[in-house]
Amino acid sequence: xxxxxxxxxxxxxxxxxxxxxxxxxxxxxxxxxxxxxxxxxxxxxxxxxxxxxxxxxxxxxxxxxxxxxxxxxxxxxxxxxxxxxxxxxxxxxxxxxxxxxxxxxxxxxxxxxxxxxxxxxxxxxxxxxxxxxxxxx
Numbered sequence: 001x002x003x004x005x006x007x008x009x010x011x012x013x014x015x016x017x018x019x020x021x022x023x024x025x026x027x028x029x030x031x032x033x034x035x036x037x038x039x040x041x042x043x044x045x046x047x048x049x050x051x052x053x054x055x056x057x058x059x060x061x062x063x064x065x066x067x068x069x070x071x072x073x074x075x076x077x078x079x080x081x082x083x084x085x086x087x088x089x090x091x092x093x094x095x096x097x098x099x100x101x102x103x104x105x106x107x108x109x110x111x112x113x114x115x116x117x118x119x120x121x122x123x124x125x126x127x128x129x130x131x132x133x134x135x136x137x
Contacts, residue, residue, distance in 0.1 A: 002036040004109040005077045006118035007046035009134050013075075014068035015054060019119055019134050026117060026137060027075060037077035038112060040085055040104040047072050080108055096126050 005026070012023035030037045051065040060068065082089075082104055088111070089103035096103070102120065106129045109116040115130040116123075117137060124133055 002038060002112065002114045003132070004105055004112065004114060004116040005030075005037040005039050005043070006105050006116060006120060006123075007039070007043050007050065008119045009117055010043070010047060010072055010077075011050045012119065012134075014051070014071060015059065022134050022137055023119075026134070030077070031075060038080055038108060038114075039077040040082045040108055041079040042082050042101060042104060043079060044073060044076065046101065085111070092126075098123065098126060 003026075009023050009026060011017070012020040013027050026037075029035050048069055051060065051069050054060045055062055055065045085104050085107040086100075088107040089100050092098075092103040092106050093100045102123050105116050105118070106123075106126065109130055113130075115132045117132045117134055118124060119134040124131055
């Protein structure tokens with residue numbers, strides 16, 4: 001099976017957060033070819049942003065952030081061109097009043113006809129899109 005992977009799930013691979021064990025299960029299934037993962041091509045930038053923020057907050061010390069980023073970059077989902085997703089993402093954003101970055105993931109899930117795995121409680125409330133809450137994966 002194929003899933004769209006939200007960056008908020010992948011960041012749990014390297015940060016000790018609620019549901020990190022479930023996020024590792026998603027990653028391990030991908031590594032072991034049990035399922036495919038896809039994401040918009042902004043995914044690595046969002047990961048880097050989250051790791052940078054974790055360093056600034058003192059959750060990680062600088063060498064840890066670099067190592068964490070390298071690790072995630074070695075396990076990237078198949079990345080899809082955000083420019084092709086952007087018109088639909090913008091439309092979803094306007095209709096649902098949620099951020100365009102999140103809507104790139106929704107647009108990809110819609111286009112690929114596969115569920116989005118996310119840990120974002122607010123995003124999970126968006127009607128009409130196939131989603132799986134990480135906590136139930």
